[in-house]
Amino acid sequence: MDARQLNAVLLDISNQLSSDNLDKLKFLVRNEIGKQKLEKITTGHGLFEILTQRRFLEPDKTEFLSDLLQQIGRPDLSDRLTGSGSPPGPPDDGLDETERAKLSIATEVIAESLGKNWRKLGRKLQVSDVRLDSISTRHSTDLEETAVELLKEWRRSKGAEARTEELIRALRDCQLNLTADRVEEKLTDKLYQ
The missing domain is CATH 1.10.533.10 (Death Domain, Fas)
Incomplete structure (x- = not known):
């Protein structure tokens, strides 16, 4: 380089x-x-x-x-x-188009709703504390962007195994049922119109 x-x-x-x-x-x-x-x-x-x-x-x-x-x-x-790590940006995750669309919708809803609970969700999704600290440092004042980065990191770590159902389950495990409900509603509205 x-x-x-x-x-x-x-x-x-x-x-x-x-x-x-x-x-x-x-x-x-x-x-x-x-x-x-x-x-x-x-x-x-x-x-x-x-x-x-x-x-x-x-x-x-x-x-x-x-x-x-x-x-x-x-x-x-x-x-x-x-140079052996992937550059920042959208992951080349190997997901099919339907799952990718579902995850994009879920990310949008979660980013709008998550707020200060982003770290709790990150731990439930098994994102390392080092990664959480890095996200927090880069986006210390914008909670919505912090949530987006958290979900990008999770998708990067899961690759082709990333599933919207796992996100919804993690939200419910964190007692974020309203957000989980909103994700499910939005998915139903968007995908089954």
Whole structure:
């Protein structure tokens, strides 16, 4: 990848790092960078800029950062850096058109209704706390967008096994019956007209 592509990937990775992730990265590089410089760093891209200046990170030399990301428990970001992870965006999930349409309708209704219960639903759908923290960091002020990102992450993890029925069951398990009812109603209205 060229320098511009690397910078775009690094910015994406920086946006997905929680403050705890950043603290762990800073701890791991304290000998290479120095404590005084590290104290001034408050973002992932700030850290990446220093790693680039010190030649630990270049377009054709990403192994150092990739290893660090693995060490802090973020293999997803390491894969993104090395190019083996899928880029952000709609998943290539292998679903048939009907199920994809049902999931889109469910996502729309849930995003409108979920509010502050998004994390509870995420745990019920078995989305990892690391992923939930990443979503929260990227969308800290927009609950609707947070819910959309949560459901994208769930669909990405489930792939072709993602089913609307599982979403509805998870909503009911979280005592979000009104939202589950709204999803079922909207599905009936849209798909069986």
